[in-house]
Amino acid sequence: MVAQGWCSSYIKHTRFLFELKENDDLCRQALTSGSFYLFHNLSPLVQKSGSTYHAPAISCSDLLKTLSQYGKDKSTLEESVLLGCSDSCTAEFALDLGKLEQSSLEKELSAEFRDLSKAIVKTDGKNISLLSRAQALLRWHENNQYCSKSGKPTQKNVSGSKRVCSSNGMVYYPQMSPVVITLVSNGNRCLLANQESFPPGMYTALAGFCEIGETLEETVRREVAEEVGLEVDSLRYYGSQHWPFPMSSLMIACQATVKDDKLDINKAELKDARWFSLEEVIEALQVQIMPPKMADGTRPVWVPPRFAIAHYLIQEWVQIQKTRLEEKINI
Numbered sequence: 001m002v003a004q005g006w007c008s009s010y011i012k013h014t015r016f017l018f019e020l021k022e023n024d025d026l027c028r029q030a031l032t033s034g035s036f037y038l039f040h041n042l043s044p045l046v047q048k049s050g051s052t053y054h055a056p057a058i059s060c061s062d063l064l065k066t067l068s069q070y071g072k073d074k075s076t077l078e079e080s081v082l083l084g085c086s087d088s089c090t091a092e093f094a095l096d097l098g099k100l101e102q103s104s105l106e107k108e109l110s111a112e113f114r115d116l117s118k119a120i121v122k123t124d125g126k127n128i129s130l131l132s133r134a135q136a137l138l139r140w141h142e143n144n145q146y147c148s149k150s151g152k153p154t155q156k157n158v159s160g161s162k163r164v165c166s167s168n169g170m171v172y173y174p175q176m177s178p179v180v181i182t183l184v185s186n187g188n189r190c191l192l193a194n195q196e197s198f199p200p201g202m203y204t205a206l207a208g209f210c211e212i213g214e215t216l217e218e219t220v221r222r223e224v225a226e227e228v229g230l231e232v233d234s235l236r237y238y239g240s241q242h243w244p245f246p247m248s249s250l251m252i253a254c255q256a257t258v259k260d261d262k263l264d265i266n267k268a269e270l271k272d273a274r275w276f277s278l279e280e281v282i283e284a285l286q287v288q289i290m291p292p293k294m295a296d297g298t299r300p301v302w303v304p305p306r307f308a309i310a311h312y313l314i315q316e317w318v319q320i321q322k323t324r325l326e327e328k329i330n331i
């Protein structure tokens, strides 16, 4: 049994959450003293402060007061999913109130439900990962209410770490799809691509879903060959990020090099792909997102903003190029 308030270190937090995930009674108890991030049909509740959004954590007592206005009681809390815990080990949950009327809820809570893909640009870093995780988990539960084998309903455990089929006991765990995102470099220049579905003028590193049975390295080699007709020569892991759009993905970012740089663009996948010099990439990193059209009717090239791992992957390439240049000058 874990008492509240005793844990402060990362390991203690992790063990606390581990118990909550699997122990329904303990998690039910944590619900009554937890804090809640609210959603409405997968749009998070946010409050504007200046030009940024902040997701308010609603206490259990405040939430129960709000729910009571709609004739709901504490049994509604069990529709929540566990997200994590605060430094003082208050369990944090996400709850979708999509069945209640949106505008009256917004008035009641003095905040708004905003589409995450739009709100994310203005949301602070810690809130972005929390809301991404919450939305992905809520969406997974919404989409997995029936067993794919028996067609019978599945039941969520209290924390939401799994669903179990009521007829055959099959256990379903929240899923995400691995995606590689690769910044290809030929030494002096890097390759950025644009897809039909991207906002106008946005260029980024090559991305692609892993296929069943592939290693990460195989996916990178296949995607680069498929999309731009190049053979990867070397590959280095950079970092990863959970990405909630359009479903839940684990973005695995890599730096790759190629020897040959003649592009053969797959037009079914990409609208355009180009080699960019260090100066051009530095310029693109400085362009605001969704820039207005220039005098000639085109838009300046821009890259994904700071909430996307692509941004940091591109920044790292710039840093490496700058260091190389400095080393050359110092020789």
Ligand SMILES: NC(=O)C1=CN([C@@H]2O[C@H](COP(=O)(O)OP(=O)(O)OC[C@H]3O[C@@H](n4cnc5c(N)ncnc54)[C@H](O)[C@@H]3O)[C@@H](O)[C@H]2O)C=CC1
Pocket (backbone or CB within 6 Å): 177, 179, 181, 204, 205, 206, 207, 208, 209, 210, 241, 243, 245, 246, 249, 251, 269, 304, 308, 309, 310, 311
């Ligand atoms: N966080 C970041 O920095 C960035 C994230 N991305 C994300 O990467 C993802 C993949 O990029 P794409 O070039 O679109 O991938 P892609 O090159 O693999 O093409 C997408 C196609 O792959 C197929 N596919 C295979 N497995 C799939 C699955 N599990 N889910 C959906 N489609 C699947 C579908 O036919 C789909 O049309 C996108 O969802 C995009 O949002 C893309 C660039 C930057």
Ligand SMILES: [Mg+2]
Pocket (backbone or CB within 6 Å): 206, 207, 208, 227, 269
């Ligand atoms: Mg792709």
